[in-house]
Amino acid sequence: FSFNLTADCNAIxxxxxxxxxxxxxxxxxHNWEDHGYLATYVKxxxxxxxxRIHPHGLVLVDLQSYNDHMKGREEVDQLLNKVExxxxxxFHGNIKRVKRLPAILRGGVIDRYWPTADGxxxxxDIDEVVYDEDSPFQNIKILHSxxxxxxxxxxxxxxxxxxxxxxxxxxxxxxxEDYTGKEVLILGGGDGGILYEIVKLKPKMVTMVASNxxxxxxxxxxxxxxxxxxxxxxxxxxxxxxxxxEDCIPVLKRYAKEGRMFDYVINDxxxxxxxxxxxxxxxxxxxxxxxxxxxKVLKQDGKxxxx
Amino acid sequence: FSFNLTADCNAIxxxxxxxxxxxxxxxxxHNWEDHGYLATYVKxxxxxxxxRIHPHGLVLVDLQSYNDHMKGREEVDQLLNKVExxxxxxFHGNIKRVKRLPAILRGGVIDRYWPTADGxxxxxDIDEVVYDEDSPFQNIKILHSxxxxxxxxxxxxxxxxxxxxxxxxxxxxxxxEDYTGKEVLILGGGDGGILYEIVKLKPKMVTMVASNxxxxxxxxxxxxxxxxxxxxxxxxxxxxxxxxxEDCIPVLKRYAKEGRMFDYVINDxxxxxxxxxxxxxxxxxxxxxxxxxxxKVLKQDGKxxxx
Numbered sequence: 001f002s003f004n005l006t007a008d009c010n011a012i013x014x015x016x017x018x019x020x021x022x023x024x025x026x027x028x029x030h031n032w033e034d035h036g037y038l039a040t041y042v043k044x045x046x047x048x049x050x051x052r053i054h055p056h057g058l059v060l061v062d063l064q065s066y067n068d069h070m071k072g073r074e075e076v077d078q079l080l081n082k083v084e085x086x087x088x089x090x091f092h093g094n095i096k097r098v099k100r101l102p103a104i105l106r107g108g109v110i111d112r113y114w115p116t117a118d119g120x121x122x123x124x125d126i127d128e129v130v131y132d133e134d135s136p137f138q139n140i141k142i143l144h145s146x147x148x149x150x151x152x153x154x155x156x157x158x159x160x161x162x163x164x165x166x167x168x169x170x171x172x173x174x175x176x177e178d179y180t181g182k183e184v185l186i187l188g189g190g191d192g193g194i195l196y197e198i199v200k201l202k203p204k205m206v207t208m209v210a211s212n213x214x215x216x217x218x219x220x221x222x223x224x225x226x227x228x229x230x231x232x233x234x235x236x237x238x239x240x241x242x243x244x245x246e247d248c249i250p251v252l253k254r255y256a257k258e259g260r261m262f263d264y265v266i267n268d269x270x271x272x273x274x275x276x277x278x279x280x281x282x283x284x285x286x287x288x289x290x291x292x293x294x295x296k297v298l299k300q301d302g303k304x305x306x307x
Numbered sequence: 308f309s310f311n312l313t314a315d316c317n318a319i320x321x322x323x324x325x326x327x328x329x330x331x332x333x334x335x336x337h338n339w340e341d342h343g344y345l346a347t348y349v350k351x352x353x354x355x356x357x358x359r360i361h362p363h364g365l366v367l368v369d370l371q372s373y374n375d376h377m378k379g380r381e382e383v384d385q386l387l388n389k390v391e392x393x394x395x396x397x398f399h400g401n402i403k404r405v406k407r408l409p410a411i412l413r414g415g416v417i418d419r420y421w422p423t424a425d426g427x428x429x430x431x432d433i434d435e436v437v438y439d440e441d442s443p444f445q446n447i448k449i450l451h452s453x454x455x456x457x458x459x460x461x462x463x464x465x466x467x468x469x470x471x472x473x474x475x476x477x478x479x480x481x482x483x484e485d486y487t488g489k490e491v492l493i494l495g496g497g498d499g500g501i502l503y504e505i506v507k508l509k510p511k512m513v514t515m516v517a518s519n520x521x522x523x524x525x526x527x528x529x530x531x532x533x534x535x536x537x538x539x540x541x542x543x544x545x546x547x548x549x550x551x552x553e554d555c556i557p558v559l560k561r562y563a564k565e566g567r568m569f570d571y572v573i574n575d576x577x578x579x580x581x582x583x584x585x586x587x588x589x590x591x592x593x594x595x596x597x598x599x600x601x602x603k604v605l606k607q608d609g610k611x612x613x614x
Binding site for chain 1 (some may be wrong): 309322333335337342343345347349351352353355357359361365367369370373388404408409413414417418419422424425427428429430431432473557
């Protein structure tokens with residue numbers, strides 16, 4: 001609850017404490033004088049509530065329980081309804097915001113919380129852990145979501161879901177490119193999505209260079225991300241493609257030296273490389289090196305796509 | 308922290324309490340005997356921590372502070388690093404999962420938490436409240452997200468973002484329909500997205516029926532969702548379209564009686580209607596009525612699209 005008035009913390013505490021005590025909860029109060037109150041209410045079954053009253057107009061209620069100690073949503077909702085009613089009685093029209101957030105579930109078999117790269121909390125509708133393995137380089141998870149299908153998560157970072165065809169299409173040029181008869185080089189792309197989509201378009205030859213860091217990613221994806229990669233990862237060689245399990249930098253250098261040229265280079269390496277070879281001393285150096293080498297293997301009228 | 312062993316709650320408490328006490332936090336412990344411990348650590352600046360130790364192998368740490376009472380992330384991270392280190396020392400290889408979740412921000416000017424219709428917690432990268440008005444029917448918010456552009460939120464329910472062209476394209480038949488010279492009826496669609504996209508395709512006539520419930524939605528969208536609706540809501544009439552601000556049921560009945568027929572009916576009414584007219588006693592009745600009436604105004608080879 002946030003409100004416009006400076007709060008009489010004591011009045012709020014006195015008004016709300018009967019609601020918790022009616023539940024048979026035992027109260028402990030800490031009074032900061034200048035920072036308001038923290039009241040903790042403990043129930044016999046192991047659940048508890050925190051009531052934090054800030055003097056500048058913010059009241060926070062947190063409920064924590066194990067399994068159905070709170071007998072589920074209904075009991076929680078009833079308690080919160082009473083608190084809300086009482087607060088509205090106390091503050092009349094001066095409450096700026098009342099907000100209830102869904103419960104956060106911790107300690108379960110399935111972890112539904114996968115924060116974004118920019119640190120936002122996102123809960124997915126995960127209902128199954130499909131694959132969960134540690135490679136020497138990273139943790140590789142494939143989790144099933146009702147909404148997105150199987151989702152590839154590398155060391156906690158959501159990478160790609162089976163529903164993310166739009167990502168693959170975008171990095172291929174959003175349907176505006178003609179790959180027929182073309183020479184294509186894919187850097188990274190261990191989930192097989194780009195390879196699978198390009199092979200459908202009758203290219204001359206697609207070479208995908210995935211480092212050995214990606215070997216277990218490939219293993220997981222070829223089994224459990226088949227909406228993304230189809231059967232293209234079942235073999236490392238097909239009629240018009242090959243997959244090299246090698247670090248891409250020596251491969252690019254070799255191709256540059258040999259004068260091997262491509263119509264398209266698609267850089268699908270993870271945005272921040274997991275490890276860089278000794279000659280690069282920073283991420284930016286690594287990215288610049290990849291870009292420089294890619295330009296050397298690109299035909300005059302070739303195209304380079306990346307994230 | 309979850310782990311495989313049954314926990315010696317007292318040993319965990321004894322191991323972790325110095326970490327909190329070092330921070331100048333005052334401890335209060337509740338011992339349930341059969342349900343483990345709750346230790347509350349209170350700091351002079353108004354921040355506090357809850358340490359909940361469950362005997363079956365789950366330890367939960369919650370930190371709560373106001374603004375920079377915890378001097379930001381770094382201090383929090385240091386504290387949590389110490390807790391994690393100590394837990395790993397205690398349990399060696401037996402910790403199943405260690406997970407830190409991003410801080411939840413409450414009481415700020417901008418509310419970043421908009422749970423999904425299926426009750427999942429999702430934090431958006433909202434950086435501006437663009438529009439926030441109460442109509443007699445609902446609260447209408449338009450919030451700006453760096454990732455999605457402006458987002459329309461109706462009574463807490465995320466409706467459509469400027470980035471959601473894919474939604475509009477899907478409900479129009481995913482680019483497989485030819486709207487040239489066609490008669491189209493849109494039910495709902497107050498954000499103007501469908502109308503804007505169809506008008507581009509040179510239809511004979513598009514009629515959009517948005518109830519007066521949507522008037523303020525239209526007002527907000529025509530100002531702040533222009534990537535979605537362009538200029539199509541600036542006037543209620545154009546060369547090949549009209550917008551009727553009326554309840555769609557009487558309009559459908561009138562058209563049915565008059566024998567007015569359409570090539571396409573696109574039902575973009577909110578999935579759960581805000582209010583139903585007196586003759587419907589349930590959501591399903593309402594949905595069935597809309598569908599029945601739509602069929603009556605649809606040409607023999609006409610098409611009906613909905614969510």
